[in-house]
Amino acid sequence: MADTSSRPMIEISGLHKSFGVHKVLTGIDLTVPAGSTCVILGGSGSGKTVMMKHMIGLLKPDEGRVVIDGEDIVPMGPEALEKVRHKFGMVFQAAALFDSMDVYDNVAFPLREHRGLSEEEIRKLVRSKLDLMGLPQSAERKFPADLSGGMRKRVGLARAIVMNPKIVLYDEPTTGLDPITTDYVDEMILAAQRELGITSVVISHDIASAFNIADQIAFLNKGVILEQGPPEQLRSSQHPAVKVFLQTWFGKND
Amino acid sequence: MASENAQNAESQPEQPSVLTRSIEGVGQSVISMVEELGHLITLGVDVVRWGVRRPYRWVNLFFQLDFVGVGSVFIVLLTGLFTGMVFANQSARAFAMFDAQSLVGPTVALVLTRELAPVFSALMVTMRAGSAMCTELGTMRVTEQVDALETMAVNPIQYLLVPRVLAGLFMVPLLTLLFDTSGILGAYAVAVGTQGVSAGTFITRTQQWLDPIDVYEGLIKGAVFGLAVTLVCCFKGFNATGGAKGVGQATTEAMVTSALSIFILDFIVGVLLH
Numbered sequence: 001m002a003d004t005s006s007r008p009m010i011e012i013s014g015l016h017k018s019f020g021v022h023k024v025l026t027g028i029d030l031t032v033p034a035g036s037t038c039v040i041l042g043g044s045g046s047g048k049t050v051m052m053k054h055m056i057g058l059l060k061p062d063e064g065r066v067v068i069d070g071e072d073i074v075p076m077g078p079e080a081l082e083k084v085r086h087k088f089g090m091v092f093q094a095a096a097l098f099d100s101m102d103v104y105d106n107v108a109f110p111l112r113e114h115r116g117l118s119e120e121e122i123r124k125l126v127r128s129k130l131d132l133m134g135l136p137q138s139a140e141r142k143f144p145a146d147l148s149g150g151m152r153k154r155v156g157l158a159r160a161i162v163m164n165p166k167i168v169l170y171d172e173p174t175t176g177l178d179p180i181t182t183d184y185v186d187e188m189i190l191a192a193q194r195e196l197g198i199t200s201v202v203i204s205h206d207i208a209s210a211f212n213i214a215d216q217i218a219f220l221n222k223g224v225i226l227e228q229g230p231p232e233q234l235r236s237s238q239h240p241a242v243k244v245f246l247q248t249w250f251g252k253n254d
Numbered sequence: 255m256a257s258e259n260a261q262n263a264e265s266q267p268e269q270p271s272v273l274t275r276s277i278e279g280v281g282q283s284v285i286s287m288v289e290e291l292g293h294l295i296t297l298g299v300d301v302v303r304w305g306v307r308r309p310y311r312w313v314n315l316f317f318q319l320d321f322v323g324v325g326s327v328f329i330v331l332l333t334g335l336f337t338g339m340v341f342a343n344q345s346a347r348a349f350a351m352f353d354a355q356s357l358v359g360p361t362v363a364l365v366l367t368r369e370l371a372p373v374f375s376a377l378m379v380t381m382r383a384g385s386a387m388c389t390e391l392g393t394m395r396v397t398e399q400v401d402a403l404e405t406m407a408v409n410p411i412q413y414l415l416v417p418r419v420l421a422g423l424f425m426v427p428l429l430t431l432l433f434d435t436s437g438i439l440g441a442y443a444v445a446v447g448t449q450g451v452s453a454g455t456f457i458t459r460t461q462q463w464l465d466p467i468d469v470y471e472g473l474i475k476g477a478v479f480g481l482a483v484t485l486v487c488c489f490k491g492f493n494a495t496g497g498a499k500g501v502g503q504a505t506t507e508a509m510v511t512s513a514l515s516i517f518i519l520d521f522i523v524g525v526l527l528h
Contacts, residue, residue, distance in 0.1 A: 056405055058401065058404060058405070078409070082407040082409075083407075085404075085405060085406070085407040086407055088405060089405075090401075090402070090405040092398045092401070092402060093398070094397060094398065096397055096398040096399050096401065096402040097399075097402075098394075098399055098402070099393075099397075099399070109406070110406045113406065113407075113408050114406075114407065169405075
């Protein structure tokens with residue numbers, strides 16, 4: 001487990017966001033230390049995705065600060081935000097691979113866009129990330145439409161880490177996967193953190209997976225974080241909403 | 255009477271009359287149309303802003319030029335040929351009534367170059383390339399591929415929209431020129447081949463009446479339509495929401511809006527040019 005006392009990589013304070021009359025986030029405070037894995041747990045419609053989109057600057061808050069690696073990104077313009085985004089990799093729920101490109105070109109895409117590397121160097125980097133994700137050479141020329149859900153996730157993760165980002169955001173990485181593939185994806189997330197020292201933020205409603213991978217869990221409900229801390233702390237939480245949510249899983253397994 | 259009215263108003267405060275409701279409905283749709291036009295123009299400005307900035311997306315641009323332009327050559331040639339043939343056939347019969355078949359050539363040539371060629375070329379490009387643009391961008395939007403680009407610090411407007419809109423702007427005028435050519439050839443074939451107009455008359459009369467300025471008018475219209483339809487199709491696809499159904503709906507709207515804007519712009523550009 002990472003040293004959670006190290007300096008913060010992500011600091012969110014007093015974050016508010018509404019869409020029209022609909023208040024989605026009402027005062028979020030969250031700190032994620034560098035090199036740790038934070039799982040944001042919550043049911044559907046709790047505001048998890050909206051919160052994540054604020055971290056990478058896809059949405060601007062109505063109020064509050066989002067500090068990434070020491071820089072407040074809220075007042076930034078498009079150019080400055082692009083620089084900040086180089087610190088991020090993002091794994092989307094349905095992988096969001098470019099379906100006009102094969103696996104290799106998908107993973108090579110960020111390198112070709114941002115690094116003036118030779119094709120040979122790109123090949124080495126792409127291969128090393130595909131190896132890390134356990135994807136064989138034979139998969140390189142396949143198109144996203146020909147891949148299974150689990151494979152697509154792994155390619156998505158390889159693409160997210162190919163630029164060696166400081167932070168990787170995972171949007172419901174285990175949703176819609178079978179239990180074995182879920183374990184496998186959890187293992188991938190841990191491997192990325194362990195071997196590359198990445199700070200990970202995972203949004204999920206998968207309790208089992210959350211307890212597997214998290215250094216800390218933040219429980220989000222109706223736009224506020226009700227409980228935040230290491231998994232053990234969350235498990236002994238006295239907050240009724242947290243207890244109800246956790247009982248749906250632990251209730252059956254205890 | 256007054257008290258009766260007041261009573262009615264009191265008993266049914268949330269039931270506006272049919273008239274009020276229909277006026278509200280019309281107002282509502284006008285407001286949303288103006289709003290949408292505003293968003294479209296904002297997107298157009300963004301396309302220009304990102305279009306002049308580095309990096310230039312040459313590969314994407316050439317791919318779109320090929321797709322929009324080269325890919326439409328056959329269908330535009332064919333449409334032009336048949337439009338010219340139909341037009342020559344009908345106008346020759348009409349002119350025969352007062353013995354003026356010598357005017358078939360110039361009539362067809364003028365209407366084709368000024369009006370029909372840019373309008374039909376733009377319509378064919380809308381149907382063939384615009385629909386594909388809208389569904390592709392819409393699918394990319396709803397499957398988060400557009401968000402993925404953005405998180406990888408690649409501006410989606412610059413990467414996806416600029417090449418498509420430029421392709422429309424450059425290729426529709428060229429296709430218009432192709433339409434002109436095949437249309438006049440088709441008209442020649444019908445007029446000379448079946449309607450008894452002599453080849454010499456057709457050619458000299460057409461040369462006499464048709465000025466380069468007529469062709470330029472068509473080219474300007476082609477550029478305006480090409481810009482408008484690709485922008486509309488990109489706009490609709492880029493803002494699609496709600497899965498497969500949403501993409502389908504966006505494409506329907508894109509086709510209708512593109513076709514309408516061609517006819518409206520045809521009128522506006524025509525007035526401005528004269």
